Amino acid sequence: MTKSLRVSLTSSLRREPPAGETIGVPLLDPHGPAVCLGGSVGFDGLAMPVKPSAQSMFGPRGACLLGHGGASGPLWVCDTGHHRLLGWARRPSDDTPADWVIGQPGFACEGRNAHGEPSAATLNVPTGITALADAAGSIGGFAVADAWNHRVLIWHEPPYRHNQPADVVLGQADFSSMTANRGATDPAANTLFWPYGVHWDGSRLWVADTGNRRVLMWQGLPRRQGQPADRVLGQSTFNRRDENGGGDPDASSMRWPHAIALWQGRLCVADAGNNRIMVWNGLPSQDGQACDHLLGQRDATLVDHNQSLYWPNAAALNMPYGLGAAGDWLIVADTANSRLLGWHRDDIHTGAAARALTGQPDFQAKGDNRWQLPVRDSLCWPYALTHHEGLAVIADSGNNRVLLWAMAEGLR
DSSP: OOOOOBOOOOOSSOOOOOTTOOOOEESBOTTOOSEEEEOOBOTTSSBOOOOOOSSOOSSOOEEEEOOSSTTOOOEEEEEGGGTEEEEESSOOOTTOOOSEEESSSSTTOOSGGGGSOOOTTOOSSEEEEEEOOOTTOOOOOEEEEEGGGTEEEEESSOOOSTTOOOSEEESSSSTTOOOGGGGOSSOOTTOOSSEEEEEEOSSEEEEEEGGGTEEEEEESOOOSTTOOOSEEESSSSTTOOOGGGGSSOOTTOOSSEEEEEEETTEEEEEEGGGTEEEEESSOOOSTTOOOSEEESSSSTTOOOGGGGBSSOOTTOOSSEEEEEEETTEEEEEEGGGTEEEEEEGGGOSTTOOOSEEESSSSTTOOOGGGGSSOOTTOOSSEEEEEEETTEEEEEEGGGTEEEEEEBOTTTO
16 A cells, blocks of 8 residues: 655744744754864855765765764764774874775775775775673774775774775685675575665674665674575565565564664664664674664654654654764664764653654654754765764765764753
8 A cells, every 4th residue: 555645834944842842952062063174165055076085075975983982983984975084093083184094095095895805905886883891891893884885894903004805705705705695696604685774783793684684683793704694584584585574564574774773681683674673672692683663654664764754853863874872861863864863771762752863853744954054064865874882973974075074962
């Protein structure tokens, strides 16, 4: 059955919050981000042509800090449109040039797999990135979702030079291969198809295997090339890739999973294609296990963006691509509404409203950069985020920049 999209009849670009709905508390520091990297604009306020350099980015879709103690760095960014990783040895200030590049022969170069064959140091649409800190928080390497090479690359130690090769590849048998599901029609526990998100929870590696409409989990950090996953969610078995499990949407199915976070003992998955966040009360104990709660929808059968309305509200989502765990708060990048939402740990139940907001003046507002030219505290399609010691690291993809932005006072 085709669902109709209900559109508000108001002619203005803004609405006053309806009776009984609050504006929301600030999620991030109302004074704006502490650091802004990339996002150069011309004298007229419009975005400049994005040429690769040590300071520019083109549609970045992932970023994370690796340091321990004061969020001091290193910082690594998936500069997605330039098919490379940019690295800063320590936390940068505004417009600081990167120290390292991985994926290209130099800072002025771009192109998929550096216009060559895939290797342990090339990239083709890198998206998600996650720090591999140990349980004590000591600095480690990172894992990257190399989406269009249909693989995940793992650096066990932080790179400290240009084009340092990865140590392990997942989804492919070796670093020179790049076909979806290793060329097979059906997936398996050791294949990937457009993986867009990765998350390391200190004990397990999670991958949003987006093109296969599933989430995979490896128990412990993988050490072998092409190592198979240990658990699958979104599908009943490892060899299926049906949209919503081949049936109607339910609490176990996925359409376009993009990000994962382990938060307060709960597993959370951003199922962007179904416009919702799936929440398990603990770690799933079996393949294809149904989630316990859904954010963004009123029940598991509903999937429309903004709950079938043109204007959003505090309980609605429109293509949420990013997730971050920040103490008592789950931060969601509500990407197509160009805002960040915060749910408190006490409010997690199906259909719950968010309490906190950044990027828009109220829960009913949307629009890239609030329908204006970009400014320091506006957002345009925020695609991913990570959280590190009170600091959110945001890939503000539509503005071609990365923001380092402190949590609001009282939320840290």
